[in-house]
Amino acid sequence: IASNPMYIPDIDVGKLALVWIMAPHQLLALGLQGHTGTGKTELALYLADRLNLPIYIVKIHARMNPQDIEGSYVLDSENNQTITRKEYGPAAKAYRNGGILLMDEFDKASGELTSAMHLLVEGKPWPLEMFKETIMKHPQCFIIGTANTYGNGHDERYITSNQMDQAFLSRFMWLETQYPNVIQESKILEKFAPRLPRHLRNDIIKLANAFRDAALGPNRDGNIDDPIQCIFSTRVMIAWAYYIQTFGIFRTLKQSLDAVFLKSVSRDDAEIANDIVTKVFGDDIHKPLKNLLEKK
Numbered sequence: 693i694a695s696n697p698m699y700i701p702d703i704d705v706g707k708l709a710l711v712w713i714m715a716p717h718q719l720l721a722l723g724l725q726g727h728t729g730t731g732k733t734e735l736a737l738y739l740a741d742r743l744n745l746p747i748y749i750v751k752i753h754a755r756m757n758p759q760d761i762e763g764s765y766v767l768d769s770e771n772n773q774t775i776t777r778k779e780y781g782p783a784a785k786a787y788r789n790g791g792i793l794l795m796d797e798f799d800k801a802s803g804e805l806t807s808a809m810h811l812l813v814e815g816k817p818w819p820l821e822m823f824k825e826t827i828m829k830h831p832q833c834f835i836i837g838t839a840n841t842y843g844n845g846h847d848e849r850y851i852t853s854n855q856m857d858q859a860f861l862s863r864f865m866w867l868e869t870q871y872p873n874v875i876q877e878s879k880i881l882e883k884f885a886p887r888l889p890r891h892l893r894n895d896i897i898k899l900a901n902a903f904r905d906a907a908l909g910p911n912r913d914g915n916i917d918d919p920i921q922c923i924f925s926t927r928v929m930i931a932w933a934y935y936i937q938t939f940g941i942f943r944t945l946k947q948s949l950d951a952v953f954l955k956s957v958s959r960d961d962a963e964i965a966n967d968i969v970t971k972v973f974g975d976d977i978h979k980p981l982k983n984l985l986e987k988k
């Protein structure tokens with residue numbers, strides 16, 4: 693699958709992911725942990741694309757059964773007759789045939805699903821319950837999981853994340869994805885919104901970081917009293933820059949920011965969010981883009 697041409701990987705995390713893939717054995721599966729929109733999924737897609745590996749994506753959710761990843765019998769029709777056919781699940785296909793197996797947001801998995809995945813993430817012979825069949829890991833099958841939390845269970849931001857047992861978590865090598873730094877983000881924005889003036893792109897990045905300071909603290913480690921819950925991710929930043937352009941010169945920045953971000957901010961955070969916007973943009977936020985383009 694072709695990856696996002698606008699994606700610019702973080703050098704350090706990208707290199708370590710390559711080290712993991714290129715090592716003779718994958719003793720541990722690769723766990724990418726980081727806040728929403730820090731590029732976890734994009735990194736896995738990027739690796740698959742650049743290394744020319746097939747990628748099997750499993751979007752984990754709480755009500756998923758082991759059969760959803762292992763496979764099950766399905767009804768099909770052949771010569772006007774109904775037949776049962778074996779259908780391997782995506783994880784089983786990747787395990788047998790090789791490629792990257794991306795278990796996206798696997799901290800959403802139920803205990804039942806996690807147990808079914810133990811042998812899989814370890815690279816051991818993996819029994820598929822439904823078929824009474826055991827499959828072996830292809831030497832070029834690489835298992836990557838992404839998660840917002842380290843499976844601590846209840847998290848005020850990621851309320852659908854589940855507690856995961858230590859035994860499962862210790863089967864992963866963890867890399868932490870961060871929001872790109874200012875220089876990287878300005879490169880990313882330049883790609884996405886080349887027609888916006890530089891001063892506006894810089895203010896967009898400034899706003900993103902002001903929100904992250906208030907949510908995660910100046911060191912982005914969560915060390916802050918009374919954090920706001922909303923997260924101004926790279927995803928939001930790019931979307932805003934993009935929609936400022938598509939909303940056109942007669943609409944205000946506030947209109948597009950409302951649409952991509954502020955409307956989704958909870959009531960508790962709304963007042964602080966508005967203060968942060970005013971602090972960075974002042975009156976400019978209520979001006980149509982046209983006026984800001986004329987500004988030097």
Ligand SMILES: Nc1ncnc2c1ncn2[C@@H]1O[C@H](COP(=O)(O)OP(=O)(O)O)[C@@H](O)[C@H]1O
Nearest residue numbers: 698699700728729730731732733734880926927
């Ligand atoms: N390093 C990056 N370079 C370019 N775009 C990025 C980068 N990181 C994140 N993005 C943008 O943010 C979006 C969300 O990234 P994604 O990988 O889905 O986040 P996550 O899986 O961590 O929640 C991407 O679609 C992309 O537009």
Ligand SMILES: [Mg+2]
Nearest residue numbers: 732733796838
């Ligand atoms: Mg993701």
